[in-house]
Amino acid sequence: MTLKKKTSRSGSGTTMAEVAALAGVTKMTVSRVLRHPEKVNPDTRKRVTTAMAELGYIANRLAGGLNAGTSGLVAAIVPTLRHSLFADTLEGISDVVSEAGLGLFVSSSAYRSDVEESQIRSILERRPDALMLTGLTHTKAARDLLRGFGIPVVETWETGDDPVDMAVGYSNREAAHAMTAELIRSGYRRIAFVNGPAENNERARHRAEGYLAAMKEAGLSAPPIHVVHDEAAIRPETGAKAIRVLRQQSDIDAVFFTSDIFAVGAILACRELGIDVPAQLGIAGFHDLDVGRVVSPTLTTVQVPAMEMGRKAGHMILARLAGKRLATHRQDLGFSIISRESTRRPH
Amino acid sequence: MTLKKKTSRSGSGTTMAEVAALAGVTKMTVSRVLRHPEKVNPDTRKRVTTAMAELGYIANRLAGGLNAGTSGLVAAIVPTLRHSLFADTLEGISDVVSEAGLGLFVSSSAYRSDVEESQIRSILERRPDALMLTGLTHTKAARDLLRGFGIPVVETWETGDDPVDMAVGYSNREAAHAMTAELIRSGYRRIAFVNGPAENNERARHRAEGYLAAMKEAGLSAPPIHVVHDEAAIRPETGAKAIRVLRQQSDIDAVFFTSDIFAVGAILACRELGIDVPAQLGIAGFHDLDVGRVVSPTLTTVQVPAMEMGRKAGHMILARLAGKRLATHRQDLGFSIISRESTRRPH
DNA sequence: ACCAAATAGGATACCGGTAACACGGAGAAA
DNA sequence: TTTCTCCGTGTTACCGGTATCCTATTTGGT
Known part of the structure; x- marks a missing residue:
């Protein structure tokens, strides 16, 4: 038998148009059911949701995002994942942003700014909504790139005078x-x-x-x-x-x-x-x-406040994405000295 | 002054069409410069690259991906990032897939299959090229979803009889x-x-x-x-x-x-x-x-081979994305017993 | 019974790229 | 010269959604 050009890749390939056809509406109505359900007549809505279920429809965020000019992605660059500290920071930011429906894109730079720079380039091609970095040391090109791009950027793990955008850390x-x-x-x-x-x-x-x-x-x-x-x-x-x-x-x-x-x-x-x-x-x-x-x-x-820096970074990003002007772009979360036996000198 | 509808969001907003206009070509030629440079006359190519540099053009992968039906993203779900073991696995897969130009999307399921299922749903909306999971325990809905979607899936950290697709782990x-x-x-x-x-x-x-x-x-x-x-x-x-x-x-x-x-x-x-x-x-x-x-x-x-499982998972994914049929869908990486003092019983 | 306002859904255009094909001109073959 | 190719670029259509505008019904007030 002859294959149609558009092989239905079952599920993964189902598009809004197919759902629309099955429900006897246009894709615009399907889109409304997902995005503004209250604007659709309950009966129609039902027909559409049934059709979606039947076809196993999964919306394509890439398409929607292309339109909206956004990806729903927060990117984070850490020096390595093999250090539990940075993983803790990631868990912190992940918790917070995923709550808001954003996804976390992770890459590790091996402590090298040149690697970081090239990662930033390729990350920006994905049009993230925001970016978390580790540390304040970046190549000039990277800083320029980020400043020009205009998305919220949070630097973590250190506080300093001249953050690219925002910073959360300790001294x-x-x-x-x-x-x-x-x-x-x-x-x-x-x-x-x-x-x-x-x-x-x-x-x-x-x-x-x-x-x-x-x-x-x-x-x-x-x-x-x-x-x-x-x-x-x-x-x-x-x-x-x-x-x-x-x-x-x-x-x-x-x-x-x-x-x-x-x-x-x-x-x-x-x-x-x-x-x-x-x-x-x-x-x-x-x-x-x-x-x-x-x-x-x-x-x-x-x-050091490893996880807390991640959470705070997430909150700062969300606040900015919500259009809030932040009172402060720099947060010092402090540290504490834990005195244990290894320095308890007998006198 | 009156703002044009299209405010040039400097850099982040520069499109291929703008680069094309500056270089005096169509955007198709700009696209070719990026994708098939050899098909473009060196002079034209030069003009285009100059224009790109001047405008600080950053390609939009979302747009390209929409066309290609792919996102260049590998998604990974781990129970938590706060456990260095899973972070090691992530570092492993990150190393391997980023080498191939793919990005890593991470989420943590807090050891709950229901959370995992909803994460899978939202991940699939991003049309990842492949997915890494931790463990073999998933809701039935999640398994069906993944099987139907048809992307390579690797389960890690355990070996078993009935993987969704591929598995790499130890017993x-x-x-x-x-x-x-x-x-x-x-x-x-x-x-x-x-x-x-x-x-x-x-x-x-x-x-x-x-x-x-x-x-x-x-x-x-x-x-x-x-x-x-x-x-x-x-x-x-x-x-x-x-x-x-x-x-x-x-x-x-x-x-x-x-x-x-x-x-x-x-x-x-x-x-x-x-x-x-x-x-x-x-x-x-x-x-x-x-x-x-x-x-x-x-x-x-x-x-246990925490990092190695990640690397292996990455390799299996890459092989499958390259269209290779894998000889084996299940890899047992083994483990070793490390005998130290805490069980050295005097006799 | 008549007109205004509200409601529901369709038609169109566009997001930013890319594949596929079309086309004009230069050089090679005849 | 004329025809055949190849080369370099433009044209067109489309990926899968969504904003916006528009039309066709209701609905309701008087």
């Missing part, structure tokens, strides 16, 4: 400052600082600044910052390695890691090396991950 | 069986099993089956299965509570938790209660999370 500088001060308060003096690479990551840079400022204010000299490069993922072994290097280099009495993962690796290494934490060496981390609660001694760390 | 039944056997081999006999609720989660159900089978094969009687309900997130405290209940109920000598989080909570509780792990009580977990490597004693667990 990594203050957080690192506060933790350093906490270590000093606990009696530590020769405090080393272990950071990730700061070039493409203003969070790391700001934390370094906070640390240095706190040391300076206390009149302490800061040992050289130890930078660790973790390729694929952030691994505890890297923290362990840092400990071995540091204790040969200088007579430090505490180490402040900018990730709990590193800090925990360090604690385990100290156990092996016979270094008493916290008596001989205080150890602090960052992010308040599960591991820090479980390791012994438990880890002093900085708690 | 939770065999994994639980193997771990139970491992405990028995280590000398434990009164082995309790702590599971999450199994109604909407065939992974939990299969693990229970595997445990029971292994006990039976060894001629051991299984204590009643202890089911824990963790509302929002999976928390260590729940494991701790389970331990307190269990040790009053029966004279068990080992507990097999179906999550490392619970198991770790249990280990910490044992430390408080003065129960010696592994001498008095063996403890095993599931999933091989970071916490299990860090806690003391380190946790015996089942390692």
